[in-house]
Amino acid sequence: MNSLLLKLSSEEINDLLFRSLMAVHRFELGKIKRFGLGYMEILALQILRRHSPLRMRELVKGLGLPFSTTTRLFSRLEESGYVKRVYAQEDRRGVHIYITEEGEDIVRRIEAHSFEVLTENTRSFNNEMIQHIVETARQMETILAVESTILPEEELHDNDHTKKSKKEARL
Numbered sequence: 001m002n003s004l005l006l007k008l009s010s011e012e013i014n015d016l017l018f019r020s021l022m023a024v025h026r027f028e029l030g031k032i033k034r035f036g037l038g039y040m041e042i043l044a045l046q047i048l049r050r051h052s053p054l055r056m057r058e059l060v061k062g063l064g065l066p067f068s069t070t071t072r073l074f075s076r077l078e079e080s081g082y083v084k085r086v087y088a089q090e091d092r093r094g095v096h097i098y099i100t101e102e103g104e105d106i107v108r109r110i111e112a113h114s115f116e117v118l119t120e121n122t123r124s125f126n127n128e129m130i131q132h133i134v135e136t137a138r139q140m141e142t143i144l145a146v147e148s149t150i151l152p153e154e155e156l157h158d159n160d161h162t163k164k165s166k167k168e169a170r171l
Helices: 003-007 010-035 039-051 056-063 067-079 101-121 127-138 160-170
Strands: 083-087 095-099
Touching (some): 010 039, 010 101, 039 056, 056 067, 056 095, 095 101
């Protein structure tokens, strides 16, 4: 274990985590007010921008929300023109969610705003400080002992038909 971490009490570590959580929370609230979308709507659009299209069940897993809540969330996003639902041809019960050009545009604007805030507020940081921030961000899942709920790219787009074909090929 890192010797610096051993020198901190559990109270100090908990306080650091709390302050970090509150900073991120306030940053996200600013985006919510600025762009008129809720936190989960922004997150859903960011997921889709990176992995569109996705099945509804994949989005339920990625967002960590109940199916009914996720369905309502995507109904709001669809009404706003940010996503569209397409029923799977192979299984009418399956729904694929696609991000629209309007959805792409709002995510680009949100992420451009985030980039501007971060670059502006770190102008006085030296390269070593920036490198530590970047490395910490890259290792956040490991540090917090959590897994991303988004599956690797190849697993996300393996629909049931593809899985059957792979299974048949092995037989």
